[in-house]
Amino acid sequence: MALRVLAVASEAFPWVKTGGLADVVGALPGALAAEGVEVTTLLPGYPAVMAAMDPVLRVDRIVDLPGGPARLVHAAPGGQRLVALDAPHFFARPGSPYLGPDRRDWPDNGLRFAALGRAAAGLAASEGFDALHAHDWQAGLAAAYLRFAAPRIPCLFTLHNLAFQGLFPAAIFPELGLPAAAFATDGLEYWGGVSFLKAGLWYADRISTVSPSYAAEIRQPEHGMGMDGLLRARAGVLHGILNGLDTTEWDPATDPHLPHPCPGWDSAGRAVNKAALQGRMGLDVAADAPLFAFVGRMTAQKGLDLILDCLPILLEAGAQLALLGSGDAALEARAHAATAAHPGRVGAFIGFDEGFARLCYAGADAFILPSRFEPCGLAQLCALRYGAPPIVGRVGGLADTVVDANEMALAAGQGTGLQFSPVNAAALGAALERALRLMRGPGDWTRLRSNAQATDVSWARSARQYAALLRGMTAAHG
Numbered sequence: 001m002a003l004r005v006l007a008v009a010s011e012a013f014p015w016v017k018t019g020g021l022a023d024v025v026g027a028l029p030g031a032l033a034a035e036g037v038e039v040t041t042l043l044p045g046y047p048a049v050m051a052a053m054d055p056v057l058r059v060d061r062i063v064d065l066p067g068g069p070a071r072l073v074h075a076a077p078g079g080q081r082l083v084a085l086d087a088p089h090f091f092a093r094p095g096s097p098y099l100g101p102d103r104r105d106w107p108d109n110g111l112r113f114a115a116l117g118r119a120a121a122g123l124a125a126s127e128g129f130d131a132l133h134a135h136d137w138q139a140g141l142a143a144a145y146l147r148f149a150a151p152r153i154p155c156l157f158t159l160h161n162l163a164f165q166g167l168f169p170a171a172i173f174p175e176l177g178l179p180a181a182a183f184a185t186d187g188l189e190y191w192g193g194v195s196f197l198k199a200g201l202w203y204a205d206r207i208s209t210v211s212p213s214y215a216a217e218i219r220q221p222e223h224g225m226g227m228d229g230l231l232r233a234r235a236g237v238l239h240g241i242l243n244g245l246d247t248t249e250w251d252p253a254t255d256p257h258l259p260h261p262c263p264g265w266d267s268a269g270r271a272v273n274k275a276a277l278q279g280r281m282g283l284d285v286a287a288d289a290p291l292f293a294f295v296g297r298m299t300a301q302k303g304l305d306l307i308l309d310c311l312p313i314l315l316e317a318g319a320q321l322a323l324l325g326s327g328d329a330a331l332e333a334r335a336h337a338a339t340a341a342h343p344g345r346v347g348a349f350i351g352f353d354e355g356f357a358r359l360c361y362a363g364a365d366a367f368i369l370p371s372r373f374e375p376c377g378l379a380q381l382c383a384l385r386y387g388a389p390p391i392v393g394r395v396g397g398l399a400d401t402v403v404d405a406n407e408m409a410l411a412a413g414q415g416t417g418l419q420f421s422p423v424n425a426a427a428l429g430a431a432l433e434r435a436l437r438l439m440r441g442p443g444d445w446t447r448l449r450s451n452a453q454a455t456d457v458s459w460a461r462s463a464r465q466y467a468a469l470l471r472g473m474t475a476a477h478g
Contacts, residue, residue: 001067002036002038002059003038003130003131003467003470003474004036004038004040004121004128004129004130004131004142005037005038005039005040005129005130005131005133005470006039006040006041006042006120006124006127006129006131006132006133007025007028007029007039007040007041007132007133007134008041008042008116008117008120008132008133008135008139009021009022009025009041009042009043009134009135009136009138009139009141009210010043010044010097010113010116010132010135010136010138010139011025011043011097011239011248012025012026012041012043013025013026013027013036014026014044015043015046015048015049015052015077015082016043016048016049018096018097018098019297019409020160020243020376020377020378021136021160023243023245023246023378024135024160024210024243024378025041025135026154026244026246027244027246027249027459028463028466029080029081030117030246030341030459030463031244031458031459031460031463032466032467033462034132034463035463035466035467035468036419036463036467037466037467038081038125039081039133040082040083040129041080041081041082041083042072042083042084042085042092042116042119042123043082043083043084043085044056044084044085044087044089044097044112044116045070045073045084045085045087045091045092046082046085046089046092046093046097046411047091047092047093047094048391049082049084049091050073050084050086050092050115052075052077052082053073053075053077053082054072054075054077055075055076056074056075056397057074057075057076058074059071059072059073059074060072060074062122063347064118064122064177065087065115065118065119066114066115066118066175066176066315067087067090067108067110067111067112067114067175068087068089069117070085070086070087070090070115070119070139070345071085071086071087072084072085072119072123073086074134080245080351081303083123083178083292085115085116085119087112087115089226090108090111090112090115091112093106096128098416098436105249109166109168109196110168110172110196111172111175112157112165112176113137113138113139113141113166113196114141114172114176114196114209114218115140116138116139116179117134117139117140117141117142117143117144117145117196118142118144118145118176118391120132120134120139120142120145120329121142121145121146121149122149123146123153124146124153125146125149125151125153129153129268130153130154130359130470130474131154131155131156131157131470131473131474132146132153132154132155132156133156133158134155134156134157134158134204135157135199135468136158136159136161136164136197136200136364137160137161137164137165137166137168137195137196137197137200138158138196139157139200140157140166140195140196140197140198140199140200140201141188141196141199141200141461142155142200143155143157143199143200143202143203143204144178144182144188144199144202144203145178146203146333147203147250148178148179148182148409153477154204154205154206154474154476154477155203155204155205155206156204156206156207156208156470157200157201157203157204157206157207157208158207158208158209158210158471159200159201159207159208159210159218159243159375160198160209160210160375160376161196161375162197162218162223162224162375163225163227163301163373164197165190165195165196165197165198165225165226165227165234166195166197167190167194167195167196168184168193168194168195168198169194170189170192170193170194172194173194176194182199187199187202187203188202188203190226191241194238196292196332197227198227198230198390201227201230201231201234202230202234204237205237205473205476205477206237206239207231207234207237207238207239207240208238208239208240208466208469209238209239209240209241209375209399210240210241210242210243210375210376210397211240211241211242211243211375211376211396211397211400212240212241212242212400213240213395213396213397213399213400214240214373214374214375214376214390214396214397215238215239215240216240217373217395217396218231219231219232219238221237239469241463241465241469242376242383242397242400242401242461242462243376243377243378243397243462243463244381244457244458244459244460244461244462244463245378245382245385245456245457245458245459246459247458250382250385251385251388252361252362252385252386252387252453255362256360257354257356257359257415258273258276258354258358258359258362259272259273259276259359260272260276260467262362263282263387263453265387265446265449265450265453267446270362270363270387271287273359273362273363274287274291274363274364275287275358275363276359276363276366277291277293277322277359277362277364278320278322278347278363279463280347280349280356280359281322281347281348281349282339282343282344282347283322283344283345283346283347284320284344284345285363285469286320286363289318289319289320289471290317290318290319290320290365290366290435290436290439291319291320291321291322291334291359291363291364291366292312292314292319292320292321292322292364292365292366292367292368292391292432293321293322293323293324293360293363293366293367293368293383294321294322294323294324294325294368294369294378295324295325295360295367296324296325296369296379297325297326298323298325298326298327298328298331298332298335298350299327299328299331300328300372301371301373301374302325302327302330302369302370302371302372303369303370303371303372303393303423303428304323304325304327304331304334304335305331305334305410306358306370306424306425306428307321307323307368307370307423307424307428308331308334308335308338309428309429310425310428310432311338311342313429313432314431314432315342315345317433317436319436320345320346320347321338321345321346321347322347322348322360322364323335323346323347323348323349324348324349324353324356324357324360325350325351325352326350326351326352332350335348335350336348336350336356338376351377357382358382358386360388361382361383361385361387361388362387362388364383364388365388365439365445366388366389366390366391366435366439367380367383367388367389367390367391367417368391368425368428368432369383369390369391369392369393369398370391370392370393370420370428371392371393371395371396371398371423372393372395372423373395373396374393374396374397374398375396375397376396376397376401377392377396377397377398377401380392380397380398380401380402380417381401381457383417383452384401384402384416384417384452384453384455384457385453385455385457386453387449387450387452387453388400388449388452389405389416389417389435389448389449389452389462390416390417390418390452391417391418391420391428391431391432391435392417392418392419392420393419393420393421393428394419394420394421394423395421395423398419399457401457402416402417402418402419403415403416403417403451404417404419405417405438405444406417410444410447413447413451414451415447415448415451416448416451416452416455417448417452418431418434418435419431
């Protein structure tokens with residue numbers, strides 16, 4: 001018999017996406033179906049989500065939510081089981097799911113995502129689901145509501161990024177509808193306030209995070225961001241399971257976003273995509289110029305500052321740099337300044353465009369992601385899939401997914417990219433110089449590219465691990 005699981009998250013591809021969380025939440029149900037796990041996904045009723053709710057199966061009214069009554073709209077768009085929390089006073093807003101027009105957090109985010117957690121706990125219990133799977137801080141309060149509910153079902157909480165903790169003033173607590181006992185050190189209280197993330201970490205029956213290395217790192221003060229003590233205390237229920245890609249959606253051989261869909265090892269087709277990327281980025285169209293790309297948030301976490309610090313190494317070697325993303329204003333300004341100072345050699349697009357991102361993966365000779373910390377990372381998985389060997393810091397999921405092309409690996413015909421440590425400009429510079437030497441060598445980079453594309457980045461293995469974790473959790477719950 002299939003295990004019935006309700007997943008709850010603040011975003012899921014293809015309905016709403018701001019980052020990798022949406023890709024994971026959107027792809028995991030299909031992967032788990034092959035393991036006998038039936039997933040229904042609960043999302044906030046953003047305008048794009050409500051527009052996709054077709055055919056509508058039924059509508060339920062709920063009255064006990066923080067912030068006021070709302071509806072649960074059940075539908076099956078594209079055959080996927082989806083429930084929307086239709087609360088227009090919270091979610092019928094244009095733009096970002098989290099930020100207002102001033103690019104600041106919506107001031108009522110606490111109540112918005114408390115309502116999501118309360119709705120998830122109520123739906124999971126009332127509809128007879130076997131388990132609840134809550135993703136990141138926006139769904140963290142669901143674990144707390146479940147803990148104090150009757151009947152109670154088990155909860156798996158997946159931590160995608162410890163840096164985002166859902167912190168709110170203590171004044172919000174009376175509006176959450178939780179018992180007074182929940183506002184305690186052994187609960188969701190955090191330095192006098194409320195942490196939705198801590199609620200998930202404390203009250204969930206099992207915790208997973210998105211790579212084995214990150215699961216180990218966050219139990220140490222350096223990467224624990226104030227939660228390392230709690231995570232060490234709960235180490236017995238903490239599991240690291242790598243993210244994957246929907247390899248049907250992410251397939252360079254059929255990708256309609258590319259001017260020349262082709263397998264990543266197809267050098268002729270890849271040359272077409274490289275020229276298209278150079279043209280779109282305002283770079284000189286030069287087949288022999290090594291082209292390095294970065295796609296992601298322009299933040300210190302992702303190490304964009306390190307890439308810009310190492311720009312002289314690339315320029316001296318005749319290489320080019322393509323940057324796609326947005327984030328910190330100061331880093332965006334540095335990217336613009338580099339483009340202005342080195343026309344035809346550096347190109348930057350501030351913003352995000354899914355098709356443009358895919359062109360970066362398919363057209364670049366190498367992909368750079370020098371993150372200072374990285375729970376898993378999907379960008380390097382996309383780069384592997386599309387045949388752009390990644391150059392990554394040896395942290396978190398980057399260390400778990402990229403095989404360093406050191407001398408021993410090259411001699412054995414192995415390696416899928418380059419790792420470096422520590423994560424600083426000097427080490428990244430050395431890695432870039434190593435990459436440039438391999439590109440000039442007798443076929444080493446071609447082998448690396450072939451190995452990269454042959455890497456299994458699918459959800460298959462991880463789905464088996466999630467299914468085993470969910471089944472073990474429900475069996476232990478009785």
